[in-house]
Amino acid sequence: MRKPFLLLSLAFIIFSCGSSKETASTKTKAPANPTDYANTITSDELKEMLYIYASDEFEGRETGQPGQKKAVNYLKQHYIDMGIPAAKSDGDYFQNVPLEVMEAPKVDLTVNDVKFTSIDDYVSVSTAKDGGLETNEIIFAGYGIQDAAYSDYKDLNVKGKVVLIKSGEPKNDDGNYVISGTTESSKWSNFRQEFASKRDVAKELGATAVLFYHPDVYSMAASRFGRSSGRMSLKGNAEDMYYLLINTDLAKAILEDIETASESQTISKSLSLQYLNASNEFNSENVAAFIKGTEKPNEVIVISAHLDHEGVKDGEVYNGADDDGSGTIAIIEIAEAFKTAAEKGHGPKRSILFLHVTGEEKGLLGSRYYTDMDPIIPLENTVADLNIDMIGRVDPKHEEAGDDNYLYLIGSDKLSTELHNISEEINNKYINMNFDYTYNDDNDPNRFYYRSDHYNFAKNNIPVIFYFNGTHADYHKPSDTPDKIRYDLLENRTRLIFYTAWELANRANRIVVDKATE
Structure with a gap:
């Protein structure tokens, strides 16, 4: 008397199992949560790297000098260890930059x-x-x-x-x-x-x-x-x-x-x-690593920072912890976050170029070589440049105001209204930092818009954001050392830049350049 019931039960189980298997095979993968990867950016890791990168061993990282060579090899090894390949097709992480010193x-x-x-x-x-x-x-x-x-x-x-x-x-x-x-x-x-x-x-x-x-x-x-x-x-x-x-x-x-x-x-x-x-010729290097996009690999987000500093003067090492050790190691942490996401099946839709440029202190030379002479990625394929130059300290203005939860943003609205709006939205969604646009003024007497590596992208009508904490008493002095960095702020600011890059890399449409110059 129980057989019909058993047969019906077995049929129901078989149908249910088959139905579940079909659902599992056809359902869409859950969207990535960028916070999972932003949280891999930590003050402890930033501090560990910066104490090495801005140590006396690197001799102030002056362009073309032994300390700068140590710096580029340090960066290269990090990308190798993370399994992030070189941007150049020949597998070389170094882009040779020919320079000369004028007598x-x-x-x-x-x-x-x-x-x-x-x-x-x-x-x-x-x-x-x-x-x-x-x-x-x-x-x-x-x-x-x-x-x-x-x-x-x-x-x-x-x-x-x-x-x-x-x-x-x-x-x-x-x-x-x-x-x-x-x-x-x-x-x-x-x-x-x-x-x-x-x-x-x-x-x-x-x-x-x-x-x-x-x-x-x-x-x-x-x-x-x-x-x-x-x-x-x-x-x-x-x-x-x-x-x-x-x-x-x-x-x-x-x-x-x-x-x-x-x-x-x-x-x-x-x-x-x-x-x-009259000149003396020598070579320096940009360092370039690359994560290929999963859907739009030919559209590229550049994240840049300069790797050099002032070197050794009168026997004193200019360590350049904030300028720009902070931006340099921030890129490494951002690269690690993107790589972790890729390993979890959440690689960026657009490609990411991690670009460490030489010769910024000498006149934005490494970035100018990249944009004007030998772009690894065609400039027309470059969606935006997020440039990081000094994000580890608090300047006197904000220190006096008791505001350390801030960052100067420069250039975000100069070429793309959409980039500026995205930047604001991402900040409001994830970080709630106070953005200070003082130096974004066209009449800024400091001319900071023209004084870091983003400018060589901007002059080619590539939208940019320059992230900057402002100058301080140790700016371009041997006292710019890693013990003075606010690693809690460095962590938060680096996460903000990661979130912004994540959005630019994964949004449906490429941002619009609505303010291109002739």
Whole structure:
């Protein structure tokens, strides 16, 4: 009497088992929780690595020196140990960066057959090609300003010409500056910005040489450079324009009333310039590791930091724990988190390039070599660069305010509104840090936007975020040591950057660049 019941029961069990097996085989894998992997980033591991990386053994990691070689091998070994392959197709973690140190060039300069002397009368501040020029006219372009509110170059053609400019910017009769309309000066006479801003305008307009009359800057340059510049640059990256800081004697030999003159004019005087370069060549290295994306491998997120520092000066090691040991080891921890996720079946949809660049302290040389000369990943495939430079300390402003849960963000909105919004959303979702955008201001006198490696990506219309804790009393001093790092803050800030990279790597669509520049 019980057989029918037993048969029905067996049938139900068989059906149920088969049904369960079918469900298990067809159900979608649960989405990854990035917090599981962010939590692998710990203050203990960061501290352990930084005490090694910023130790005296690494001799301050000066570009091209033995300490820097130890540093790149340390980074390479970490990636090998983690099983993260090299970014280069040949399996080499090192991207060779050819460099040269410039000795003072041999420059001969005469005006109306009167010979002027290098250092005593002028200082060459460009790395130009061997050669020279002869001309019978010099263009005086006033303050050398080109701005929407005022331009010294209006109706002035300086292409192929020698241009004379002077420091400062014009004021109205009421004493206000013409450009700002207030008593506040603009970047055109700001000590940190004027030099580069006026040079760049003249170069863009095709000037073949610029003579910049700024007595204070000339005196400082003459004292600093002496008879040898010691300037480091990328090998073979000579500029197309000669740029000289000149003293009062030379300036007045060209234009007697230069102190009071403001109107642009053509000066009929002969000028002869002969330039002979001098350099010592050597090599340094970027370190590049790579996790390939699972769905969109040709779209790449770059996470960058500079590996170098100031080296040894007067017998003291400049350890550079914050600048930029903190950013360097943060990348290693972020790489480990992504690798752990990949091993759990949650590899990033887009590829991640972990890029440690050399020569930042010498002029963003390693990142410039990467973007301008030998990009491992085509720039058009690069979605964004998250650049980390000093994230282990608290600056005086926030220390005084009792706020250590902060980070300066620079550049997040300059090319992509979407990147900025994602950055804010991720922070609100996971970390709730106070983002300080003080240095993101276009008129920031410190020009931090232009002073770290993200800029070489940004100038190529690649969206960037620069993460920065601000400067402090130990900035660029031998006292920037690992015992002064706030490892709790370093952990939290590194996790924030990981979360942001995770979102950029795994979101459905590539972020939009809606503010591209020409």
